[in-house]
Amino acid sequence: MLTNSAYAELMAHQRETEALGQVAGRLGWDQETMMPRGSGDQRAEEMSAMEGVLHARRTDPRIADWLVRAEQEGVGAVDPVAAAQLRHIRRSYDRMTRVPGRLAQELARVTSKGQGVWAAARAADDIPAFLPVLSEVIRLRQEEADCLAAGRTRYDALMDDYEPGATAETIGAMFDRMRPRLVALRERVLGSGKVVPKLEGNFPEAAQMALTRKLADAFGYDWNRGRIDLAVHPFSSGSGDDSRITTRVVESDPFNCFYSTIHEVGHSCYELGIDPAYRLTPLGAGVSMGVHESQSRIYENQLGRSRAFTGWLHGQMQHAFGPLNVTDPAAFYATVNRVQPGYIRTEADEVHYNLHIMMRFDLERALIAGDLLPGDLEAAWNDRFKADFGVAVDRPRHGMLQDVHWSCGLFGYFPTYTLGNVYAGCLNVALRQAVPDVEAHLAQGDARPATAWLHQNLQTHGGLYEPREVVARACGFEPSEGPLLDYLDAKFGEIYGV
Structure with missing residues (x-):
């Protein structure tokens, strides 16, 4: 890797973002395994706050500059690993900058809360208890899909998160x-x-x-x-x-x-x-x-x-x-x-x-x-x-x-x-x-x-x-x-x- 290069700066930023993403994932693991049942509302706020930090890092304007400068440095042309790193970062940046931070945080909050509501509704066979949060999740995901669609269907825009290129x-x-x-x-x-x-x-x-x-x-x-x-x-x-x-x-x-x-x-x-x-x-x-x-x-x-x-x-x-x-x-x-x-x-x-x-x-x-x-x-x-x-x-x-x-x-x-x-x-x-x-x-x-x-x-x-x-x-x-x-x-x- 080139030291003091745009690519090095970008990867240092990315490494911290990935580490914070792992912390957010650990919060989700804890919610499903160890978290006390009465902690759901607070955990939803914690997940929302963490998503706010991650979204800000993933949409940092410096990323666009680093990507341009890294391309000018030509690191991706000679290193297939660097080329793949840049491809993933560019794809993430393009998607994340289309989604407002407010929406990203609200999705994190509602889906975190929704998991607890679902688990209780499932145990009680209580569909009416689940429908309000399900409706809210769907509304937010529709809004997100509209931000991401760029001429595609909503569903294709969402599926791209899980299987890039599939329709x-x-x-x-x-x-x-x-x-x-x-x-x-x-x-x-x-x-x-x-x-x-x-x-x-x-x-x-x-x-x-x-x-x-x-x-x-x-x-x-x-x-x-x-x-x-x-x-x-x-x-x-x-x-x-x-x-x-x-x-x-x-x-x-x-x-x-x-x-x-x-x-x-x-x-x-x-x-x-x-x-x-x-x-x-x-x-x-x-x-x-x-x-x-x-x-x-x-x-x-x-x-x-x-x-x-x-x-x-x-x-x-x-x-x-x-x-x-x-x-x-x-x-x-x-x-x-x-x-x-x-x-x-x-x-x-x-x-x-x-x-x-x-x-x-x-x-x-x-x-x-x-x-x-x-x-x-x-x-x-x-x-x-x-x-x-x-x-x-x-x-x-x-x-x-x-x-x-x-x-x-x-x-x-x-x-x-x-x-x-x-x-x-x-x-x-x-x-x-x-x-x-x-x-x-x-x-x-x-x-x-x-x-x-x-x-x-x-x-x-x-x-x-x-x-x-x-x-x-x-x-x-x-x-x-x-x-x-x-x-x-x-x-x-x-x-x-x-």
């Missing part, structure tokens, strides 16, 4: 290509007549959490730079040398805990695996949520729900909980991957999961466009769910109150889950070609050869490349939905004999 048109076209094969597979599976047993019993919290730590170990989670806690909705938080995960426990359903944990370990390992040279810079975090979800989903599904790994997990569960009602490892593999049209997205099997996302994608686009009013969301959700899944929603926590995302203002985030599944399908093909003995390791409860390949070929790059580029580089081919759909057809065709 509702391209995502919608991908969903249209995927839906027929997913629905056809579901119909074959549910019409097969094969009965896959459900795991039954009581699985105490302490034993679940002890096995959860073993699962994180199996995927190479670094406890020196991470920790696990309980939350209403599992998430991961942080980057660099501090990336934490959460899970949740349902004593009648240990898979909820185990696969939420593996999912969040995937997110966290991505952040912990980024080149240390990028720490506290724009390159020091996952490049997009679609790429992020590719890591959590391949950890959870292609590795964690594989025949080899579930064989190991079956033995571990018998050791932790005693005899199971599913006694055979082959039957247990089918149980882990049991297909049923359940209510909850995070508990959905791989056949149904993307259909959950497609429903949310359509609903939130309508909300942001103003075509669907918050007061009409429950009816719209329930009607669409019955049409897509053939089951009537029985209570709000199984319907529109199940996900935390809208209370946080994360409109445009949901489609990245399916995009992550698509990327994971591609990465799985490349991984198994590169690590041909991966199944033997998974059968021993060791996913580290697989995760090491993901670290070396994708995670270490952080934000160096654009989202699709980093996946294509790792795979050796352009990503598409084909590998994911082929994987699902083969896996569930075998399990259900169709």
